[in-house]
Amino acid sequence: MYRFLLTPRWWGINVFVLLAIPFCVFMGSWQLSRFEARVDDQRTAEAQADSARTETPRPLAEMLPVDKATYGKRVTASGRYGEQLLVPDRELDGRQGFYVLTLLRTDGGRTLPVVRGWLPGAADAAKAPAPPAGEVSVTGALQASETPGDNGVSAQGGLPPGQTGAISTASLVNLVDDDLYDAWVTLGTADSGMTAVPATAPNGTGLDLKAFQNLGYTGEWFVFAGFVVFMWFRLLRREIEFARDAELGITEPDAPTSPEAARSPEAGSPTAEAETDAAAAAAQPAQEADVEASTPVR
Template sequence: MYRFLLTPRWWGINVFVLLAIPFCVFMGSWQLSRFEGRVQEHRASTAQAASDGREQARPLARMLPVDKSTSGRRVTASGRYGRQLLVPGRELDGRAGFYVLTLLRTDSGRALPVVRGWLPGEADPAKAPAPPAGEVTVTGALQASETPGDNGVPAQGGLPAGQTGVISSASLVNLVPYRLYDAWVTLDRADTGMKAVPATAPDGTGLDLKAFQNLGYTGEWFVFAGFVVFMWFRLLRREVEFQRDAALGLVPEPHQEPEQDDASAPTTV
């Protein structure tokens, strides 16, 4: 009854099933490992953020360039404050407001963007306190240049003069006459009248939408594997039923052609 499994058609079906199931299981396991990796990165970044606030601040030059291992670490830099900009559309503790961003001109000849604090309401230069004069030393959390649309960074454009929507060297280079570091710092303690802006985790280390997409893809690949097995058994069952009916004469054998009636048989003259 199961001799049909040796036919070319079923050889093709069986080979497809034997290849598809391991492939689906492999892809599902790979997506699951990606999700578990993101969970581990999230735990590591959370633990690092907790320890960063207690560690000794290091010179800025030693912590560049910014990557996952240095983002959020405490750094120190010295210089004189220069141009000041406002960063609108930033929330803190559930309230809308803006950052006060001041460029620190260092002895290296480059300027470091420093978020001195956050203020509620609409961005207004009159609300932002002037930066301290003279030589200053700042201490805060090192951050990578922002990308519009990531970590809640708005992608708005057309802002008034003296404002920027993104804290990055690529956007600031057109607004200030300084050479810039490809990084920025948020102060541990905000200047008078403002709230300190907490550091954010680097991109790709949090349990964001991409992480849960990996988890969703894991389920999809395992469902595909189960669907392949289900369809194989269903096709097998249909074929067995067909062979059984054919053996009982309920349906014609696949290789047999229906017999012709005598009335329809050709006649010779």
């Protein structure tokens, strides 16, 4: 009954199943590891942010470029404040507001974007306090350039003059002529009655949309593996039923399947016998007439 498993067709099916199941399990495990890695990165970032609050600030130049090891670390920089911009549609503690972003022209000749604080409501330059005059020294958490569309960063364009949707070098270079650092700083203590903006985790960490996509792909690959097993057992059961029916004589194992064979009546069937009798009855008068014609008259 199971001899059909040795046919070339079933050899191909079995080889496909043996390759597909481990592949699906491997891909599902890999996607799960990616999700777990993002969760671990979030925990590491949170622990790093907590420890950074008690660490001694270090000069900005020593902490660049920004990476996962330096992200959120406290840095210091000195210079003079210059142009001020607003970053609208930023939420803090469940309320909508905007960031006050001021460009600090450092003593090294380059410009560092500094978020001096957050204010509630719609972005309005009249609400934003003017930056301190003269030489200043700032201390805050180091942040990498934002990517529009990620982690709640607005990707909208066409903002009024004096506003930017993202705090990134790519966005600010179109608004100012200064040589910008590929980083920004959020002050630990906000200026002039504004609320301090907490440091955020680096991109690619935390339970964001991409992390849950990895978790969803994990479930899909494991479902694919189960579907392959289900279809193999279904095909096997159908072949066993066909073989059993053939042994019992319920079905013909080698029955013709062509359209001509399906249209022609089988020998020995009632339809074939009826057609044969009708043809014989039609031919009988002609045969009798031939016999009479051939008999000599005495």
